[in-house]
Amino acid sequence: MTSLVLIGTGLIGREHARLILSHPETELVAICDPSSESQHLAASLGVPHYAEWDAMLDQVKPDGAIIALPNQLHEPVALSCISRNIACLIEKPIAETLPAAWRITLAAEQSGTPVLVGHQRRHSPDIRAAKQTIEAGDLGPLVAVNGMTLFDKPNDYFNAEWRTKAGGGVLLINLIHDIDVLRYLVGEIDSIRAFTSSASRGFEVEDTASLAIKFENGTLGTFIISDSAVSPWAWEYTSGQALYHPTQPGACLFLAGRKAALSVSDMYMWRHAHEHEHWQHPLVREHRAPERSLTYVNQLDHFIQVIHRKVAPLISARDGMSTLAATLAVSRAGREDRAISITGLLNESRPS
Ligand SMILES: NC(=O)c1ccc[n+]([C@@H]2O[C@H](COP(=O)([O-])OP(=O)(O)OC[C@H]3O[C@@H](n4cnc5c(N)ncnc54)[C@H](O)[C@@H]3O)[C@@H](O)[C@H]2O)c1
Known part of the structure; x- marks a missing residue:
């Protein structure tokens, strides 16, 4: 089983939770989002809930993290994951600005932590x-x-x-x-x-x-x-x-x-x-x-392979940065x- 945490449980985050829970090879080990809706979601799913991502990453030590946060938070959370060598799937856009995208890209490349950007198409x-x-x-x-x-x-x-x-x-x-x-x-x-x-x-x-x-x-x-x-x-x-x-x-x-x-x-x-x-x-x-496969299931299948270093990310941080630049x-x-x-x-x- 591949253990995953989800950071951000809004519109797309809830879909990621559903996908993780229904995938035979993944386990949702915790979610992080300070909202009261997220606490209810955690209770209904029976998974631990955190309001702060650093504490969650340190305590849970997941195999991978899915980042489904407002764009301006992609950078700090991605850097937290990368500094712990935790592979992450960052929802698009990789970051709100190009300097932030560069900081994620360079940190990922220097540490060798795989980053997959969520361009699911x-x-x-x-x-x-x-x-x-x-x-x-x-x-x-x-x-x-x-x-x-x-x-x-x-x-x-x-x-x-x-x-x-x-x-x-x-x-x-x-x-x-x-x-x-x-x-x-x-x-x-x-x-x-x-x-x-x-x-x-x-x-x-x-x-x-x-x-x-x-x-x-x-x-x-x-x-x-x-x-x-x-x-x-x-x-x-x-x-x-x-x-x-x-x-x-x-x-x-x-x-x-x-x-x-x-x-x-x-x-x-x-x-x-x-x-x-x-x-x-x-x-x-x-x-x-x-x-006739399903796009988001295919993305999760690919992320599992990325986490276990079996394949390189189909959309790396650098690739996501070029898409953002264009x-x-x-x-x-x-x-x-x-x-x-x-x-x-x-x-x-x-x-x-
Ligand atoms: N790939 C796609 O098809 C797709 C679709 C929709 C959204 N997105 C992307 O996903 C990301 C999230 O979009 P959304 O529509 O789900 O947004 P949203 O506003 O519905 O959800 C964001 C969630 O983040 C939570 N949050 C805010 N601050 C937080 C913090 N400090 N720690 C943890 N959680 C925090 C909020 O409480 C909220 O639940 C965006 O980057 C967006 O561009 C991608």
Whole structure:
């Protein structure tokens, strides 16, 4: 059995508790969250409860920790785990700022403590199938990609004020997942241009953004996101894998290469029927049905392997930091009306 503690038992933390308890190879040995709801949760689950994470880590000495806290607390808790060589799964974003992400990354790398960042889509059947298709060379070199996350959040979602202010908003809450998938499937992002808007909701943070993306390998991409547009075009719907959303079959991401194109999540591949054909000949369509596993269970399976040092984290701290940098580049690109280099952002935020 792998012993786990959970730090933060809010919206996503409760889901982690449920997953740990239902997994045959994990044991939830304690939870930490100062709220009264968390005390009730601990009592109902029959697990020890702590209000302070350092005390819990010292007394319980778990194999691994899941950090599901407000973003600004990711850094101190991650550093507490790393200083004790306790492997951790940090919910996304790895941290609220790039300097904080650097401190986690450098501490993890110097101590050799594995850190997995909770970009769960990389563990999903559709993204796994897309990755395999690309790596097998079936699409040829990618030329152009295009994606969408367009959904309409309820007004009471924004009663939690942090979601309306810097550190919240659709970019850091949602776009960060899309950026991570694009980096995973297409490659490292060189630079981003963007238009951003907060006109629909009127908050200080953006509710809508359109991106032009240049990847280091030369692929070009576009992406559009809004939390105030009614549509079924978002991974949360098309994948059927999200925790709190209905399934609306369809596609939200389109990948076009020199040999073929693939839409995700419906997983249709389009290619020429024969060599030397071109745009005046009909394409043939194949369905690349993904396997039927569950994203969050896959993530936990992977974390168990990471804890026991059997595999390296699929999304390391450094990887999560690059995803954060590219996401932060979007609001800056919109504000400053220019292309933002991701390497430039990472270099200027690195602690001296
Ligand atoms: N991967 C995903 O799909 C996904 C989904 C939702 C949230 N998240 C991420 O998970 C994290 C948590 O988000 P959430 O929506 O569950 O937030 P939340 O506000 O619902 O829960 C946060 C919890 O942390 C607790 N907390 C606050 N200070 C604490 C402290 N000092 N020690 C211990 N506990 C403390 C709060 O009492 C609360 O229960 C965020 O980083 C968010 O971005 C990821």
